[in-house]
Amino acid sequence: GEDVEQSLFLSVREGDSSVINCTYTDSSSTYLYWYKQEPGAGLQLLTYIFSNMDMKQDQRLTVLLNKKDKHLSLRIADTQTGDSAIYFCAERGYSGGGADGLTFGKGTHLIIQP
Amino acid sequence: DAGVIQSPRHEVTEMGQEVTLRCKPISGHDYLFWYRQTMMRGLELLIYFNNNVPIDDSGMPEDRFSAKMPNASFSTLKIQPSEPRDSAVYFCASSPGPSGNQPQHFGDGTRLSIL
Numbered sequence: 326g327e328d329v330e331q332s333l334f335l336s337v338r339e340g341d342s343s344v345i346n347c348t349y350t351d352s353s354s355t356y357l358y359w360y361k362q363e364p365g366a367g368l369q370l371l372t373y374i375f376s377n378m379d380m381k382q383d384q385r386l387t388v389l390l391n392k393k394d395k396h397l398s399l400r401i402a403d404t405q406t407g408d409s410a411i412y413f414c415a416e417r418g419y420s421g422g423g424a425d426g427l428t429f430g431k432g433t434h435l436i437i438q439p
Numbered sequence: 440d441a442g443v444i445q446s447p448r449h450e451v452t453e454m455g456q457e458v459t460l461r462c463k464p465i466s467g468h469d470y471l472f473w474y475r476q477t478m479m480r481g482l483e484l485l486i487y488f489n490n491n492v493p494i495d496d497s498g499m500p501e502d503r504f505s506a507k508m509p510n511a512s513f514s515t516l517k518i519q520p521s522e523p524r525d526s527a528v529y530f531c532a533s534s535p536g537p538s539g540n541q542p543q544h545f546g547d548g549t550r551l552s553i554l
Contacts, residue, residue, distance in 0.1 A: 366548075373540070430481070432481065
């Protein structure tokens with residue numbers, strides 16, 4: 326079955342870059358997503374990447390995809406205290422031509438040290 | 440633009456009671472998803488609808504859970520009777536279409552506590 330794995334915690338100093346990693350198993354995954362969840366809030370879509378791409382940049386965010394190794398990473402440049410949150414990697418598979426729901430990792434808690 | 444709206448934000452009730460969670464998707468979004476988030480299992484898809492029709496309910500845990508979408512702007516998730524192990528945060532999400540470049544947008548969730 327589908328599986329998405331992430332480290333549970335990442336601690337970085339303010340101003341440094343954060344790199345959050347994710348691995349997935351579903352080879353049919355065509356789109357991969359990063360969501361951010363702040364305490365008591367819903368999931369905010371940060372960015373997503375199509376599987377025929379290997380990199381996508383959006384301001385401070387850079388997504389790298391290694392499709393061969395089924396490895397996805399999210400780099401946050403110049404990490405700020407407001408980046409403190411849980412970051413979820415998710416994949417969307419397809420079956421029978423229809424859209425499926427997302428399969429999520431357990432989330433990585435990003436902790437910012439002053 | 441208004442996002443996905445869920446109500447109530449918090450619900451505390453005693454086991455055995457009926458619980459109804461509500462969701463209003465983003466206008467024009469044809470897909471609606473219900474997810475559950477727990478510490479142990481993370482985020483799990485329960486059911487999703489396309490044009491108000493349930494497409495995949497394989498994630499619904501038991502017959503105690505039911506979901507409906509009577510029209511394009513409203514969906515409910517009902518638990519009857521509720522049990523303490525149903526305590527979780529329930530999220531509703533919607534997307535405009537089935538394509539991966541039409542991502543899902545989430546509501547703020549309903550935090551459910553069953554005593």
